[in-house]
Amino acid sequence: MKENSNLELNDGAKIAVLGGGPAGSFFSIFALKLTRQIGKNIDLTIYENKNFSHDGPSSCNMCAGVVSESLVQMLAIEGICLKPPIVQRAIDTYCFQTIGGDVFLNSPSKQRGIATVYRGGGPVNQAASETDKEHVFERKSFDDFLLDCAEKEGAKVENVRIEDIKLNNGRPIIFSKRGQLPDADLVVGACGINSKIIKKFEELGTGYICPSTIKAYQSEIHIGEQNVSDLFGNVVYVFLINQPGVKFAAITPKGSYVTVSMLGKDITRQTVMDFLNHPEVKSKFPDSWKTPDAFCRCVPKINVGAARHPFADRIVMIGDASSARLYKDGIGSAYLTAKAAANTAILYGVGETDFHKYYYPSCRKINRDNIFGKIMFAFTGIINQTPILREALLNASRYEQKHPESGYKCSTILWDTFTGNEPYIDIFLRAFNYKLLLRILVNIFNAIFIRLKKSGDKK
Amino acid sequence: MKDGEGSLGRDYKDGDIIFEENSIGKEMYIILTGKVKVIKEKGDVETILATLEEGDFFGEMSLFDNNPRSASVKALGNVKLLEINQKNFLKKISRDPSLAFRMLEKMSQRIRKTDEKILNCTVEIKDFIEDHQEFV
């Protein structure tokens, strides 16, 4: 890495934020707040091509829309309070459904701490418009709300697609269809991983390589507000039902819809239909309910590996375009990376060395934590496919929920892993608690004993 | 949607006591909707120290100094509060110290306001003493 000269943002410096998803908005909010705090001024423009107030995938940043409890709290401390109609449902329980039974885990904080939100204007209402006469459930996009917050802090928002980025004498210049856009002292790459522009950043030759990704499948199923309340309430369902090719599936309640998110290899519409028709899943829906032929769906990419070298002189990549926590709390990672980048740019400088020294440690922390995440999810896979282990874990968690005085050791590990509430390393270390291991061991022996007894009885 | 299903945190009704002066507490609260009053009670006399609104926080002092609550807090109308416990809060601050910026800003503003109030009181007392010198 070259030793650069002092690249500091002067009073009135121009910042171009490429993308108005969570990462772009968070960066703008924190950069503008901080500059004001130190008595400076910046001219910050967010370029975003989507209009989040429209329905459907083309106006949406395609995700399950679960805002982790940890992020809800951090945002509240920052003065960004999430409320209806941004919050579609407040969650206090997770249900883990396996083929061997289920367990309901209540939030350790004993409050409705997790928010479910829409990232765009909401699903395209194909089924509801014909069959359902109920009023349209009031909703506001989370991404739109964050953009509003950024605008209130002083950001300009332009509804423009950025087509290209080039370097001219070490300065980045960006282009829309209409031509070159005003010069910027810093370009922030907050474009996520679902757009072609990310490849243009790679082509700059700064050493940036975009993160590795896999495809995920999302569907919004309309079942009506009353059914969502009665059948799902404030519970997110996680399914570990060994469906071929499916690593993980979840149903998240929102307004009058539920969001079905699936991760795995080559998930198609048929995989989703098979999932919805699986007895464990079907039992969650109304008796008379039939899987609709048409529903709002999308196949976004999910970040599963860190970007390389997400910074250069006057360029910094944040959010999904940089580092994100494995499978969980991507919006929380966008918050962390955006804030670290904003602090670096405003307090230290916008040179490669500044970002390496003050910004990159936040990315590295996420990347290292993901190693433990991979181990945790590999364990979950093994447990899910080993009936005795699965039974032992479910029983241990059920026991803890019934007997809080015994401590929520197993439950909090499951809770934190699937809600993304804590860093994976913390969860990993907690998993080696001897009391917890003993509790699981007892339950394993129990499960073996019951099996032996059953087979003895049969003989 | 049933009441509360879309709202984060906990609900309090008008007059509910969120915490009492001198109680031990390990939580801070952020107001999501509604208002609360911070009060000191002496006998039957209730003195309102402050009225807090949406986005404001309270109860943070005990998180830092581990002392009992310095005042009571009551709901003014229906209130929704997000509760953050001490351990979680300190963990968050240790991971990202800049999270404390807004709190420090608000706390500084509160100290300034208190300073102003003390100054005004001091001036009033001084004036009062000067006006009633002969009685003193």
Ligand SMILES: Cc1cc2nc3c(=O)[nH]c(=O)nc-3n(C[C@H](O)[C@H](O)[C@H](O)COP(=O)(O)OP(=O)(O)OC[C@H]3O[C@@H](n4cnc5c(N)ncnc54)[C@H](O)[C@@H]3O)c2cc1C
């Ligand atoms: C199936 C799935 C489920 C998920 N579920 C969750 C979840 O429940 N909770 C959670 O926390 N995370 C979840 N995530 C992860 C989460 O969606 C991302 O981590 C998060 O959106 C990253 O934010 P970002 O701002 O970096 O990127 P994005 O949200 O992708 O935002 C990038 C923005 O840049 C804009 N943009 C891109 N290119 C251009 C261009 N050329 N010109 C102008 N604008 C442009 C886009 O329109 C977009 O608005 C999920 C992801 C997937 C795939």
